[in-house]
Amino acid sequence: MTYEVSGGVATLTLNRQAQKNAIDLALRDELAQCVQAVARDRDVRALVLTGAGGAFCAGGDLRAILGAQLDAERGRERMRDTHAWLQTLLTLDRPVVAAVDGPAFGAGFGLALAADFVVASPRARFCLSFLRVGLVPDYGIFHTLPRVVGVQRAKELMLSARELPADEAKALGVVAEIVPADQVLARAQAIAASFANASPTAVSLIKRAMAAAPGADLATMLDFEAGAQGLCFASAAHREAAQRFIDKQPPLFQWPKGDCS
Structure with missing residues (x-):
């Protein structure tokens, strides 16, 4: 290996x-x-x-x-x-x-x-x-x-x-x-x-949400969503990415060209 x-x-x-x-x-x-x-x-x-x-x-x-x-x-x-x-x-x-x-x-x-x-x-x-x-x-x-x-x-x-x-x-x-x-x-x-160049906080939380989703009810997932988004709102990665959008700069995270369907 x-x-x-x-x-x-x-x-x-x-x-x-x-x-x-x-x-x-x-x-x-x-x-x-x-x-x-x-x-x-x-x-x-x-x-x-x-x-x-x-x-x-x-x-x-x-x-x-x-x-x-x-x-x-x-x-x-x-x-x-x-x-x-x-x-x-x-x-x-x-x-x-x-x-x-x-x-x-x-x-x-x-x-x-x-x-x-x-x-x-x-x-x-x-x-x-x-x-x-x-x-x-x-x-x-x-x-x-x-x-x-x-x-x-x-x-x-x-x-x-x-x-x-x-x-x-x-x-x-x-x-x-x-x-x-x-x-x-x-x-x-x-x-x-x-x-x-992606937000490690957002990536981690998306993976956690998708792991939990198949066995969770709506209330549980909405509660997770609220807490996760709160963490992301407070992150430096979000503030930098949002400012780049406002300033019309290219996003730091971009999926590489190709078809992921």
């Missing part, structure tokens, strides 16, 4: 190319360390997740899993160790962009779903392959996928274990943009870099 920070953007690249970046315990521990490093580093304004060698992530390393000879209790603890850092990623208060080329299977699909935006190549493929090997979806998929595609479609994808091509994934809302394979990482990094 490689971990690089440039211009406020951290790029985390899975790099087990011979295994299509399948996750074993060593890679999982590297993921944990890098995610925690991002969470601690306030100079990082956005995170990009990607994979090397024409694959995003083929899921869990089945040879390593079988070799561990897990019983129910050890299997549970293995997943809890994963959840310790995965929850940090899912609740990160800064934008996460996934650059997906090639397969995003199993846990790889879960990592993509942990992102706020997924930029994919035309050859990207998504698959909840767990049932093919007698497992249930993990890496937070029970939580994330129904919020993106709805419960009925999530059940279909989980129980069919079928492959989802890039264009269908975009139609379902899993993918934000499809770009040529040689532009996937650059586009993801451009999106991430645009947040260097």
